[in-house]
Amino acid sequence: MKYITTIGEQQFEIEILDDNRVAVNGQVLKVDFESISRQPVYSLLVDGKSYEAYIYETDEGWEVLLQGTRYPVQVVDEREHRLRAAFGGGVVQSGDFHLKAPMPGLVVSVPVKEGQEVEAGDVLVILESMKMQNELKSPRAGTVSRVRVKSGDNVERGQTMLSVV
16 A cells, blocks of 8 residues: 655655565665654664654644654545545645644743744744754744743643644
8 A cells, every 4th residue: 555645745655565664756765663662752764774753643634753843744545645636635724723742841932922923834832852852833824823831831742832823
């Protein structure tokens, strides 16, 4: 089975070949992907290079935090992708976006305030977890409608920190 994965504006065709190999847009990669301590933290080895990622499901799809950058990710199998294309469907980025904590941590900074206009990629919250500071960025342009956290707050995984409309 092939999967169509959308990260931002880019699409990737991913095929799982076996337990240790995947093809990404036709390029075969040797991979090892393991959950760490049953948390949303994963160890990923790709062709011998090591990465640590936080991966969690949202109402809109998936969120991946990799090397300090947050990526909104949509994954559909090839059949669903063909059906969406046939009916003109796609991912609509409208309505409220609720930034949820990808992992438990300490809010280091909230560089935005209610009513502020933001662009896609603007930093909304800096969250420290496991001694790493992570910049959580806006996936789209909009206006910050509600800020629910402040510097020094502890947050739990999945807790809504702010909203963008």
